Amino acid sequence: MSKRKRNLKDKQDGPLVKKRRSRLWLSNLPMDILQSIVSRLPIRQAVRTSILSKHWKCVWCYRTNLEFSFKSLVLKKGSRIPRSHISEYVFIQRVNSVLMQHSGIGVEKLKVEFSPLHDEHSEHIDRWVQFAISSKTKQLIFDFEYQCPTKEPYGFPFQLFDASSGSHLEYMKLGSISLKHPTNISVLLNLKKLELENVNTTDLELKQMLFNCSVLEFIGVSCCKMLTCVETPRLLKHFKHLHVSHCPLLQGIVLHFGLVTLEYEGPLMPLAPPSTLRNLSIKSSDISSALAYMFTELPSTLSGLETLTLKSEELKRANLPNTPLRFVYLKHVILELNFVSLGVRADVLDLACLLEAAPIMENLEVHMLMDDRLGRYRKFQGELRSLPSHPHSHLMMVNITGFFGQKAQVELALHILRNSAILKAMKIDPKPSVVGVGVDLEMNGLCFLDGYKVAKKYLRRADHHGVVDIIKVRRSQVENVIPSLLIDPLWLAMLAKDE
Structure with missing residues (x-):
């Protein structure tokens, strides 16, 4: 269209008006x-x-979510202010200021996490509890990470609760707090989950607390230095899950019918789990062979076990029974094994017996920490061993970490690969995801590269269905790099906590 025609059309239609777009303000x-x-x-x-x-x-x-900690209240992005330089009174003042301005309506979660707080600050902390009560908080978390042995820990004020106010609380976690004489614990009518960490409480007080919480589903007890015995509630029909870890004076755990999941970490002690137990996790430095523990020390009441997690140091080779068939309902096995001593005769290939011992196993995880001085498999070490064929018709998922390419590791992986009829995925990761207390992490990082090369050479050759997934490791990733930096930081954090 020519310029003259456009001008004529504009005059006919009237002047053009620019339309403003309405802005959308937040x-x-x-x-x-x-x-x-x-x-x-x-x-x-x-x-x-x-x-x-x-x-x-x-x-x-x-x-609805109020979380108070050094990080959320004080620490600024890029700031290097250490926590020790922040007075507890500055922290308290900031918490009080927020709670005074808050509407106090519909708070789902109240979390206070700050290590210097103790009994001298009870006047302020009690007011926070009262705020939680009045706002009908469902999740209450007080974790003070007690670091002042000369100070008395804060005593939790159960006396502030009554039958109506206590009915709103569904989850409570208390850390570094005293629970002496919890006379009014019976008013927590809807408490479903309870976690106690480094809490001052006796066997009797804990038993009274658990007995009176009628809808409890989960109990977690860790680092409680006064406990000598933990007994699960006998009459709680909802209670299914117990977690106990690192209680130094603990001498026994009494388990009653109805428990479904038990997680225990600490010195090994006799257990008599009920027949209802389906999931068991045991992590103990006292176990010197995971297989020996499974076949000779696990109670006979565990006939219905479906998930088993074991963490141990492999210090000896297991003498297995001639007929190891035992776990007829076991579907998921997780082994965290530490092979650290050159003088130990533990044989990784022995783990192949699990294919026979757990005939309906669907998921197998083997997380290993090997001594890197043994080196990768080479042909001068002899031919790879092969066990009699034992086809497995249920195993679908296999995850092996810490695969350094050592001879027994290759033999185990090949045995599983050849005998698993419906295997969908086998993940091979040369980097370990589990470490043990006192283990030197300054291993030669090239062992990760060796594991990748060996897996690629031997497992890919035997993989006829494309199920093997090998995590790639390059020389540039491991050369002149501290190997501990290559290990999953979550596992390293767990190690630091254990030590």
């Missing part, structure tokens, strides 16, 4: 959406939104 969103957005911010940033405008002043005040 403040125009519905209040429930704004509150949802602010709830995803750390508490310190959420409170700061109140200075934006009058409209924003009260948005954060209906936040």
